[in-house]
Amino acid sequence: MEYMSMYKRWLEFDEETRRELEGLDEKEIMERFYKELEFGTGGLRGIIGAGTNRMNVYTVRKATQGLANFILKQNIENPSVAIAYDSRKYSDVFAKEAALVLNASGIKTYIYDELKPTPMLSYAVRHMKATAGIVITASHNPKEYNGYKVYWSDGGQVTEELAEGILNEIKNVDYSDIKRMDYDEAIEKGLFNFMPKEVEDTYVKLVKGLTVNKELVEKMKDKVKVIYTPLHGTGNKPVRRVLEELGYKNVYVVKEQENPDPAFSTVKYPNPEESEVFTRAMEMARELDADVIIGTDPDCDRVGVVVKNSEGNYVVLTGNQTGALLTHYMLENLKATNTIPKNPVVIKTIVTTEFARAICKDYGVEILDVLTGFKYIGEKIKEFEINGDMNFILGFEESYGYLAGTFVRDKDAVIASMLIVEMVCYYKDRGMSLYEGLMELYNKYGFYKEDLVSITLKGIEGSEKIKKIMEDLRSNPPKKVADLSVKLVKDYKMSVTKNVVSGEEEVIELPKSNVIQLVLEDGSVITARPSGTEPKIKFYFMTKGETLEKAEENIKRFKEEILKMAE
Incomplete structure (x- = not known):
């Protein structure tokens, strides 16, 4: 054995x-x-512990030696790598070990001297003109996890071709092949460097420069009340610094969740998609009658938003709702301030709400779909930059990730937090809450509703069951779901859309991915996709109803049937 x-x-x-x-x-x-801990397009992610299928100094060193070998084969003059890490257990240790392995191969490293958000790593790669970047994080996973994400010189996460090249190098590394330089020697030789302070300063300046309506912020900055929680992660300093420098007077931080804590002691797991993480923030919001609560995940690339509904209760918005609100806010205010660029474009993923498409159509702005994963949005920004044909306005995905501006090439909760607070100013100036703003958009564009069900199937048996569910859907898709005929079956692994009625087939012009979508006769969409970073299969549901209640009823019916099939 x-x-x-x-x-x-x-x-x-x-x-x-x-x-x-x-x-x-x-x-x-x-x-x-x-097995070895799998290096996918997002890098490594796994439970912390000893073993080849775990996150530890040995698996980190092995991955880094593979990355070093790959970089050296590119024959780049003076290669360098930027490194950041979050508040998780051993994140600082893994970051330092990665740097010393790279140093042993003669590759210069620039490492932040304290925990920093993932988007600040994306920015640092571009600012420092680094060959690649590494961030040690497991994003919003439970505390038992850590991870290792690799970025390339454009500041985006490595996509398929690069990831495959790096993976092949990692596979060829035996533990006895790993080279590691002593820390003092690396410092002495100028290979191990701390990130210059001006990197963060220029980043913050660029973030503030993305303010859409400066006059509005000036007028409302001391009128809005914001509760902020970094959920024990990396967002505390940069998010507060940006809001403070813009002049917001009433930003209150959840003290119990302010400081970094690898045990995430106040939450089950630190995911701003879960309403439980906002329990204390909601208590504060009720005490202070706050306009909004924002919460960022440990590596501060995702942000959750909580608003007061018509009954006076604080409710967590979905990522789709926040994305639709941001799309409308940005397009409306760019138009109002006459600053909308030529050939503007919004980008979303294939499992993200069609609500944004209706809004973009109203403003005459193009909207593009990409595969799930923010790296594909980053890839498009790079493409626009090379071709000079489109101007990127906003990118977002249903899983609470948003980006404006092009100096970062990953979702950025520092930028998003700033824009969300500005959006609260916009509605408050109109005598409305953010929730009322959302209802206004529903009444104008239609009642879009989405939901996600994740089924966790751990270990070897779980992995086999996920494979079987996908194979069954691929070879024998349902003809009907909740009395609605399936009109199209989109198989992103086979790159084909099949019209079930006519039998016609169309090629899908996106990279291959293990995703299947069912498009129903009323336009509703059901998507099945195994997670790339967790032992889960995810089912996404999207629909539009004549009322919000009818849309919710549709989702409920779809979920019941699909989950029965999955069993």
Whole structure:
């Protein structure tokens, strides 16, 4: 059994690893050693612990040696890598280890001297003209996880071709091949460097420059009340700094969640999609009669928004609702201030609301769909930059990620937080809450409703079950869902859309991805997609109803049927 021989080899690595591994039962040994932690297009992500299928200094060093080998084969003059890390357990250790492995291959590194948001790494790669970037984070995963994301010189996450090249190099690395430089030697040779302070300063200046309506902010900056929670992560300093420098007077931070904490002690897991993480923030909001609550995830690339509804209760907006509001706010105010550029474009993912399409159509602005994952939005921005044909306004995805501006090439909750507070100013100036603003958009454009169901299936058995669900959907898609005929089946792995009625087929002009979409006769869309970073299969539901209640009823029916099929 191959995993047992690898297990025995790891027992010899160091005393701490031996102590952790000794005494494990065979099932746990197999779980930890039956495979290498997978390097996907987003990099690595896994449970912290000893083993080839876990996040630890050895798997981090191995991945980094593969990255170093890949960089050296590109024959780039004076290669360098920018590195950032979040508040998770061992994030600072993994970041330093990655730097020292790169240094041993003669690659210069620039590492932030304290935890920083993922988007600030994306920016630093471009600002420092680095060859690549690494950020140590597991985003909004539970506390047991950590991860390792790789960026390329354009500041975007590596996409398929680059990821494949790096993966091939990682596969060829044996643990005995890994080189690591001593820290003092790396400092002495000028290979290990801390990020210059001006990187953050110029980033903050550029973020503030994305203010859409400066007069509005000036008028309303001391009238809006904001509650902010960084959820024990990296957002605390940059988000507050941006809002403070713009002159917002009433920004209150949730003290219990202000400081970095790898145990995320006040929440089950630090995901701003979950209303439970806002319990304390909502108490504060009620005490202070706040206009909005914003909460950023540990690496500050996602942001959740909480507003007061018509009954006076604070409710969490979905990522789709916030994205639609931002799309409308930006287009309306760019138009009002006569600053809308030529050939403007908004980008969303294939599982993100069609609400934004209706808004863009109203303003005569093009909207593009890309695969799930913000790297594809970043890729489009790069394409526009090269071709000089389109001007990027906003990119967003349903999973609480938003981006304006082009100096960052990943979702950015610092930028998004600033724009959300500005949007609150816009509605407050009109005598409305953000919730009333959302209702206004529903009444104008239609009642769009979306939902997501994630089924967690852990371990080897779970992985096989996810494969089977996708294979069954691919080979035998349902003819009807909730009494509505399936009109189109879009298979993004096979790059084909099949019209079930006519039998006609069309090519899908997007990279291949293990995603299946069912388009129903009323235009509703159901999407199945295994997660690339967690042991989950996700089902996305999108519909539009004559009223919000009817749209919600549709979603409920779709969910019941699809989950029965999945079982």
